[in-house]
Amino acid sequence: MPIKMLADNRITYKFKLKGFLIMLWLMFILHAVVAPSAAGDGLAVIKPGCRSKCGNFTVPYPFGIDDGCFREGFNLDCSQNAIDGTYRLLVGNIEVQEIVLPTSQIRMWNHISWRCYHNTPRKIQSSKWFYDLTTTRYTISQIHNKFVSIGCETLAYNIMVDYKDNTYQAACVSVCYSRESLTNGSCTGIGCCESPIPSGISFSEILFDSNFNGSAWNDFSNCSFAVVMEVDSFLFDTSYLTGIDFWNKNNGQVPILMDWSIGDETCEVAQKNESNYACVSSNSVCINHITGRGYSCNCSAGYHGNPYIVDGCRDIDECENSSVCSGICVNTAGSYECSCPLGTHGDPTRGGACYQNKMSIGITIAIGVGAGATLLILVFSMLVLKRRLEVRRNKQLKQKFFKQNHGLLLERLISSTEDTTGRMKIFSSEELEKATNNFDQTRILGCGGHGTVYKGILSDLRVVAIKRSKLLDQSEIDQFINEVVILSQINHRNVVKLFGCCLETEVPLLVNEFISNGTLSDHLHVQGRNSLPWKDRLRIALEVARAISYLHSAASMSIFHRDIKCSNILLDDCLTTKLSDFGASKSVDLDQTGITTAIQGTYGYLDPEYYQTGRLTEKSDVYSFGVILAELLTREKAYPTRMSLQNGSLIARFIMVMAENRLLDILDSQILEEGPTEQLKEVAVLAERCLRLRGEERPTMKEVEVRLEVIWGSKTEFVHSQLRTAQSLRERRTIPKLTNAVGDTSRQYSLEEEMLLSSKFGR
Structure with missing residues (x-):
């Protein structure tokens, strides 16, 4: 009888379970029928009557075609081809390929710039494109794009501006030695060159250097190409130079991936303004944009659809996927539940299975308790073992990196040099992680082409700047060790x-002293009427000259910096100069005059003789210093920007006005008011000597230092002459003398006289 009752209860349970599942199914069907279509497809626009299609292209909100159907800044145009009737979706005159809501990206077409040499007739033709989205919400994705140039003896520039109106420039050089030197898939300077893109770029213009006409000198390629394009869409093929060229193979355009975001506020600020907040779906989340400009929306875990419309994020029915659950699957909001049927046991999730019960409850409980205890012990043992293995693995990994990064060499260097031992220390990774709060993004001081600089506080409360290299190849590691040495x-x-x-x-x-007041470029190239006063500019020039002269002739080995520029000159709170960034520097014996090495430096500051010959000398630093003098005199940037492309480079114009004796036409109006004209002319003449094309005609840095000392001293001598004039006028009057008790005469001086004497005699 008890057995029969148990069987009846199981049958009753099965009927109840089936009834419950049928009810759930009917409720699901009813919900699907009643639910509004706007939420059903997750891609519908907000207002009825708005087009959501352009040909076969689906346009999701916040994008839209018709007026009132899009969020501000996300309007698109739908254009029909009059010949074949096909439709194109456009941002201005740029064609859209795809809109990706979950990653807040849009894929567009970008035109390829080209420059070709024709033998008959002998002429050069070119087509250069620029990408201007400065008035839109789109920026070029830093991660998914790169600047590519293809050709033989090709030098292409990419002039870029971000949404904050900061200007950047990148250069790519590619050469061809022979057909055999070209390799499929290799883009390292032989026939093909590529360069990364900074973050937040909204304007890009491609330029070719007119001095590079190498395409006319080889027998298999007469064209050069350059473009910013999606990384995953490009793989260099030698046929781009030896067969059907890069432009024709791609019909003149390639894909580029753009980021987009909502507004300019962070999620925290935007959520306070409910009337304009974009993440309106109840199952959506807000994500701050990676560039720091605005935010984007996404559906919460377990949901998919469009987070920018009401009820746009729909629940994912995981039970529709048979691989999720092999037992009884019940879909829940944002998740699901999976269990074995009554009378069975097991794990039905993700490939598991349910098995029929054959043992008594008592035995099952005993086995369960024993298995649970065993499992706990096993799990605890595994955790302990895993922890020990991680500690051991981390220790071995640190030792591997220490050897890989020439740690043994640096240890010997530190122990063998007394001065170095007193000033330099090899820090552990734990010390620097603690100093930077695990390299928190809020500690970032700046990002450059070679890495990121963090602000850190050591255990002894010293504030430091910690430089973390970006690239991982061996050449970059060797460059870092070179800077340390x-x-x-x-x-x-x-x-x-x-x-x-x-x-x-x-x-x-790399752990350096922390310089709190930015770079010379930050202080010199500022918006507005006033920049650094002339007396500070002259003093800064003198201090930089002293530093470079020391490197060339007073250090234990002669050091060529190789990357002297305004952004590598730091200023402390008193505007005292600190020369930095020695990653590209080279040390040579004092009796050497130069070395032959790969071209490295910054466009605008690069010595043209070094660029042509590959021979680096101390005069290469002299040329770069001459560029800095020209910047201090004119307050213009050395490399071309969008605003100065038509006028040519600063150095070309500076040399031209010096030759035509029109220096005052290019000088900064501020220093014309502040500085003595003769003094400005002397500095300009010195800059012109430093900028001569032939290195042997340039002065040494010691000569430059001495000349600047004289120019700086002339200002002091001017003050002294004024004081002497004032003193001679006073001496015409009778000055009473004070006599003490023993008859000694004591002198009485005015403030001007004290200043004059103190400047002549040391204290």
Whole structure:
């Protein structure tokens, strides 16, 4: 009888369970019928009557075609071809390929710029494109795009501006030695060159250097190409130069992936303004944009659809996927529940199975308790073992990185040099992680072409700047070690101090003194009427000259900096100069005049003789310093920007006005009011000598330093002459003398006289 009752209960349960599942199914069907279509497809626009299609292209909100059907800044045009009747979706005159809501990206077409040489008739033709989205919500994706140039003896520039109106420039050089030197898939400078894109770029213009006409000198390629394009869509093919060229193979255009965002506020600020907040679906989340400009929306985990419309994020029915659950699957909001039927046991999720019960409840409980205890012990043991293995693996990994980063060499250097030992230390990775709060983004001071600089606070409360390299190839690691070795030998008040380095990470870290007041470029190239006063500009030029002269002739080995520019000159709170960034520097014996090495430096500051010959000398730094003098005199940037493309480079114009004796036409109006004209002319003449094309005609940095000392001293002598004039006028009057008790005469001086005497005699 008890057995029969148990069987009856199971039958009753099965009927109840089936009835419950049928009810759930009917409720689901009813909900699907009654639910509004706007929420059903997750892609509908907000207002009725708005087009959501352009040909076969679906246009999701916040994008739209008709007036009132899109969020501000997301309007698109739908254009029909009059010949074949096909439709194109456009942003201005740029064609759209795809809109991706979950990643807040849009794929567009970008035109390829080209420059070709024709033998008959002998002429050069070119077509250069620029990409201007400065008035839109779109920026070029830093991660998914790159600047590519293809050709033989080709030098292409990419002039870029971000949404904050900061200007950047990148250059790509590619050469061809022979057909055999070209390799499929290789884009490292032989026939093909590629360069990364900065973050937040909204304007890009491609330029070809007219001095590079190498395409006319080889027998298999007469065209050069350059474009910004999607990384995953490009793989270099030698046929681009030896067969059907890059432009024809791609019909003149390639895909480019753009980021987009809502507004300019962060999620925290935007959520306070409910009337304009974009993430309106009840199952959506807000994500701050990676560039720091605005935010985007996404559906919560377990939902999909369009977060920008009401009820646009729909629940994902995981039970429709048979691989999710092999037992009884019940869909829930944003998730699901999976269980075995009554009378069975097991794990029905993700490939598991349910098995029929054959043992008594008592045995099952006993086995369950025993298995649970065993499992707990096993899990605990595994956790302990895993922890020990992780500690051991991390230790081995740190040792591997330490050797890989030439740690043994640096240890010997530190122990063998007494001065270095006193100033430099090899830090552990734990020390620097603690100093930067695990390299928190809020500690970032700046990002450059070679890496990121973080602000850190050491355990002894010293504030430091920690440089973390971006690239991981061996050449970059060697460059980093080169900077450590060079900085360890330098001790000069106008060169940034090295506190030490960390070699226990895959990307080595450099620990320098923290300079709080930015770069010379930050202070010189400012908007508005007034920049640095002339007296500060002259003093800064003198201090930089002292630092470079020290590197060339006073250090233990002669050091060529190779990347002297305004952004590598730091200023402290007193505007004292600190020369930095020695990653590209080279040290040579004092009796050497130069070395032959790969071209490296910054466009606008690069010595043309070094660029042509590959031979680096101390005069290469002299040329770069001459560019800085020209910037200090004119307050213009060395490399071309959008605003100066028509006028040519600063150096070309500076040399031209010096030759035509029209210096006053190019000088900064501020220093014309502040500085003595003769003094400005002397500095300009010195800059012109530093900028001569032939290195042998340029002065040495020691000569430059001495000349600037004289120019700086002339200002002091002018003050002294004024004081002497004032003193001679006073001496015409009778000055009473004070006599003490023993008859000694004591002198009485005015403030001007005290200043004059103190300037002549040391205290």
